[in-house]
Amino acid sequence: MSKFDLKPIQKNKTSKELVYDELKSAILHGTIPKDELITEISLSKSFDVSRTPVRESLAELTKEGLLEHEQRKGFKVRHISENEKEQIIYLRKSMEKEGVRKLAPIITEEQIQELDDILSEQEDAAQNDDRLRNIELDQMFHKTILEFAEQNMFKKIFIDLHNLTRVIGHEALMKPGRMEEVIKEHRAILEGLQEQDEHIAMDKLDYHLSNTETVVKNIK
Amino acid sequence: MSKFDLKPIQKNKTSKELVYDELKSAILHGTIPKDELITEISLSKSFDVSRTPVRESLAELTKEGLLEHEQRKGFKVRHISENEKEQIIYLRKSMEKEGVRKLAPIITEEQIQELDDILSEQEDAAQNDDRLRNIELDQMFHKTILEFAEQNMFKKIFIDLHNLTRVIGHEALMKPGRMEEVIKEHRAILEGLQEQDEHIAMDKLDYHLSNTETVVKNIK
DNA sequence: TCTATGTATGATGTATACATCACACACTAT
DNA sequence: ATAGTGTGTGATGTATACATCATACATAGA
Incomplete structure (x- = not known):
């Protein structure tokens, strides 16, 4: 195992941390197709957690500029001009x-x-x-x-x-x-x-x- | 009324927006004593809303750097070094x-x-x-x-x-x-x-x- | 007295039910 | 056919109950 692990091994991650980390990782690795719509519900099903931690993760990633939100539509990976x-x-x-x-x-x-x-x-x-x-x-x-x-x-x-x-x-x-x-x-x-x-x-x-x-x- | 209103008049604010705006305003106006501990529950009582919108507001203000959080203690106005x-x-x-x-x-x-x-x-x-x-x-x-x-x-x-x-x-x-x-x-x-x-x-x-x-x- | 452990308390984490609201689509009356 | 209206659906907003967990404090045993 390398000396420089970006993600310190974190046992007992909270659901929010799990969703946040996985989603962020997917965004940064380019796994999520451009224009794909993400919603609280779709993610909470994927991760089998309630909407609450998903909601918090989405809010945080949006604040960081990695996602953008369209009212009543959903979230998308942000486009950088x-x-x-x-x-x-x-x-x-x-x-x-x-x-x-x-x-x-x-x-x-x-x-x-x-x-x-x-x-x-x-x-x-x-x-x-x-x-x-x-x-x-x-x-x-x-x-x-x-x-x-x-x-x-x-x-x-x-x-x-x-x-x-x-x-x-x-x-x-x-x-x-x-x-x-x-x-x-x-x-x-x-x-x-x-x-x-x-x-x-x-x-x-x-x-x-x-x-x-x-x-x-x-x-x- | 002035031409330059920083807060556009926003009828039908959501609870979260209300808490966020009021709390942020209080922080920026220096109304909150340094070292005062703020918790989700205390705020939800003050504003007479549930913990959910309070929680979101606190998270957002923390992300902006206006608040700092201590595990199991609560939130404080952030100190700037x-x-x-x-x-x-x-x-x-x-x-x-x-x-x-x-x-x-x-x-x-x-x-x-x-x-x-x-x-x-x-x-x-x-x-x-x-x-x-x-x-x-x-x-x-x-x-x-x-x-x-x-x-x-x-x-x-x-x-x-x-x-x-x-x-x-x-x-x-x-x-x-x-x-x-x-x-x-x-x-x-x-x-x-x-x-x-x-x-x-x-x-x-x-x-x-x-x-x-x-x-x-x-x-x- | 000192240490260890039990327990109450307060704080956050999460699930879930219900409310609201915008939008699309279908239907009706003209 | 078309404008207007009704309604279902999907999405977010909010309240609330319950779970978890750290801490402080009390208490009992050495």
């Missing part, structure tokens, strides 16, 4: 550059090691052509930087933004060859941090996210 | 500067007029020493710019961030004299927009938010 994609990348650049700027001068050996470990795992995933895992580890890498930089408000917003782009689907986000590029770009950022040079780190981050933007925007 | 205050202002600067940068070259006469109207109302409010209304109009001014700039994702995040700072209380945010300053600073931003000079608009915005930051951070 080009304009929104631009705003997402802009915000990520803004927050994450500030993150590395803060972190570079004070990063510890341990923290460098942990980031390095994530990249190693990412290489494993790339070897196995595991796009899904690669995206999860991509999120983990960026998230961890913000965590080390003690920018937890940024971190929270980042996760939501990253998830929003994931709606697009992992096949599209991690096309052949992109996985390896991402890892290289991550390594470059990490090197900047390791040398405690915030300018390099920020530049490399900017470059990485510009590439991400290109990928994201080339998906209709 | 210094670090978080910095992140809030940083993000606002980042988003709003990008907003005026986008808007300046394409702003219309009508839009300038609408922003001007907001500032007039703000002057009225200042005359009447109405701090509460002033803060609402402050939010309205910034929000409208992002709306005109068609940066709706920024707008959504901005509103949450602005609300977060409001938890601090309107007396503190709009100390004597600050209301007039805010209006002047807003006018300066508007002038930059009017001249379609994005650099001036961005500078004035930066200045305004730096002052805001000083105010916010001088509150313990």
Whole structure:
């Protein structure tokens, strides 16, 4: 079992957590067909729970921007416009550059090691052509930087933004060859941090996210 | 009745909307004592509704960051740390500067007029020493710019961030004299927009938010 | 006295019944 | 045939009963 499990093993999940986790996972993995209508009742039947926990999960995912609701119709996976994609990348650049700027001068050996470990795992995933895992580890890498930089408000917003782009689907986000590029770009950022040079780190981050933007925007 | 009503008159509010609106308003107006414990049951008694709509309102406000929850204890108005205050202002600067940068070259006469109207109302409010209304109009001014700039994702995040700072209380945010300053600073931003000079608009915005930051951070 | 355990209490989690309401579809009167 | 009306259906809104679970406090045994 990997050191970096995104979902901590959670025994005795509540029904709501179960529905929330499964549904979110389905959305992020692109399992749910675009335009498919979801209702409280349909889900409560699928999961064999009452409407209450389903209702709460739907509300939460809607608030996160992963679902959209149409009165008396139901819920759908949210569509992300080009304009929104631009705003997402802009915000990520803004927050994450500030993150590395803060972190570079004070990063510890341990923290460098942990980031390095994530990249190693990412290489494993790339070897196995595991796009899904690669995206999860991509999120983990960026998230961890913000965590080390003690920018937890940024971190929270980042996760939501990253998830929003994931709606697009992992096949599209991690096309052949992109996985390896991402890892290289991550390594470059990490090197900047390791040398405690915030300018390099920020530049490399900017470059990485510009590439991400290109990928994201080339998906209709 | 003013042209700029933040809450559109909403007849036939659902119970949830009623609880949500009232509770949110109480939080933003600083009516709820710090450290006061709120529970589903206590609120459902206060509002004479069942726990269900109360529960949903609490969940939503927690997700927005206005409340925090302690297992088996209850909900409290969220405390905002210094670090978080910095992140809030940083993000606002980042988003709003990008907003005026986008808007300046394409702003219309009508839009300038609408922003001007907001500032007039703000002057009225200042005359009447109405701090509460002033803060609402402050939010309205910034929000409208992002709306005109068609940066709706920024707008959504901005509103949450602005609300977060409001938890601090309107007396503190709009100390004597600050209301007039805010209006002047807003006018300066508007002038930059009017001249379609994005650099001036961005500078004035930066200045305004730096002052805001000083105010916010001088509150313990 | 100290520790362990029982138990009451308060809080949240969940199921379920019923209310409401928008919409689609059928039917009727013109 | 068409406009207007009735009605079923599906979806959400709300109340409420019951389950679960953490905690504090009391109490009994060592």
